[in-house]
Amino acid sequence: MKHFALVSGALCALALASAVFAQNYPTRPIRIIVPFSAGGPTDTHSRWAGQQLTAAFGQQVIVDNRAGAGGTIGTAIAAKAAPDGYTLLGGNPGPLTIAVSVRKKLGYDGIRDFTPITLIARSASCMCVHPNVPARNLKEFIGLAKRSPGKINYATPGVGTVGHLAIESFSSLAGIKMNMVPYKGAALYLIDLMAGYIDYAQVQVAQAAPHVRNGKLRALGVTATQRSSHLPNVPTAEEQGLKGWTSYNWNGILAPAGTPKAVVDRIHAVLAKQLKDPAVRKYLEAIGYEPAGEGPAEYAAFIKAETKKWADVAKKAGIKPI
Numbered sequence: 001m002k003h004f005a006l007v008s009g010a011l012c013a014l015a016l017a018s019a020v021f022a023q024n025y026p027t028r029p030i031r032i033i034v035p036f037s038a039g040g041p042t043d044t045h046s047r048w049a050g051q052q053l054t055a056a057f058g059q060q061v062i063v064d065n066r067a068g069a070g071g072t073i074g075t076a077i078a079a080k081a082a083p084d085g086y087t088l089l090g091g092n093p094g095p096l097t098i099a100v101s102v103r104k105k106l107g108y109d110g111i112r113d114f115t116p117i118t119l120i121a122r123s124a125s126c127m128c129v130h131p132n133v134p135a136r137n138l139k140e141f142i143g144l145a146k147r148s149p150g151k152i153n154y155a156t157p158g159v160g161t162v163g164h165l166a167i168e169s170f171s172s173l174a175g176i177k178m179n180m181v182p183y184k185g186a187a188l189y190l191i192d193l194m195a196g197y198i199d200y201a202q203v204q205v206a207q208a209a210p211h212v213r214n215g216k217l218r219a220l221g222v223t224a225t226q227r228s229s230h231l232p233n234v235p236t237a238e239e240q241g242l243k244g245w246t247s248y249n250w251n252g253i254l255a256p257a258g259t260p261k262a263v264v265d266r267i268h269a270v271l272a273k274q275l276k277d278p279a280v281r282k283y284l285e286a287i288g289y290e291p292a293g294e295g296p297a298e299y300a301a302f303i304k305a306e307t308k309k310w311a312d313v314a315k316k317a318g319i320k321p322i
Helices: 002-024 041-057 069-079 093-102 138-147 162-174 186-195 205-213 261-276 278-286 296-317
Strands: 030-034 061-065 087-091 114-129 153-156 179-182 200-204 218-222 248-256
Touching: 030 041, 030 069, 041 061, 041 087, 041 114, 041 248, 041 261, 069 087, 069 093, 069 248, 087 114, 093 162, 093 248, 093 296, 114 138, 114 162, 114 205, 114 261, 114 296, 138 162, 138 218, 153 162, 153 186, 162 179, 162 200, 162 296, 186 200, 186 205, 200 205, 205 218, 248 261, 261 278, 261 296
Parallel strands: 030 061, 030 087, 153 179, 153 200
Antiparallel strands: 087 248, 114 200, 114 218, 114 248
């Protein structure tokens, strides 16, 4: 009984200390590690989240871009950070849910080593080619790729990213073989795609739309379940024969595992409140995102489901861990 009382007292003291810590949090600047270069979707969402937290907490939130190795370098840094709420991660499916299936040594576990906080939004992509590529729709592009196996170069934000696995999934379904050119972020390969240094890439719909309209890119299809208001004349991949095939990128905010629940809940409360704001939702939709707002438990379940899905894709596509 005495032992039980001591344990109970210790747990109560710990809970009280955690509550006091959360009430005073934050007392210094917060860092959000973005595991990709500036300008891409993960960077955009993380900066938006940082602005909301700065306004709510009165402390500066600094975005720290740590690009490389398909987002796994920055993600590993975040996994090893102190679980005190002062280091957060701009979450992306590549390093969190895909890398485990395509890389042998990560140095972290996307499920075990993080505490999900909020899923911010997801976005579909536009399947784009440089105008010099002689294909005006997916059927023509697939035919071109079959006639020239391994000759078409496609860009990804790195090995093991959602951009990589999504295109490998598309290639497997279409029965084609292309040559991957990895970059450190979507913003970087968009420049080379428009310059004609690469042939094909999947670009966030809203980001691709102005370049499609001015003729710098040609849209072959969109990866969503329905057409985008940004490119209403561009059919989905499913409309063009790829039955059941879709691809979405998503972004959220996570913390290192062990971060106090009270701190996690405070951060989630700020971001979820903003994501319910009609003006914020309208803004995100205007730039091509579907607003989310799921909490820690829902986001954690989503990450587990995504991890299994991409493991199945990697296995079916014959991708071996490197």
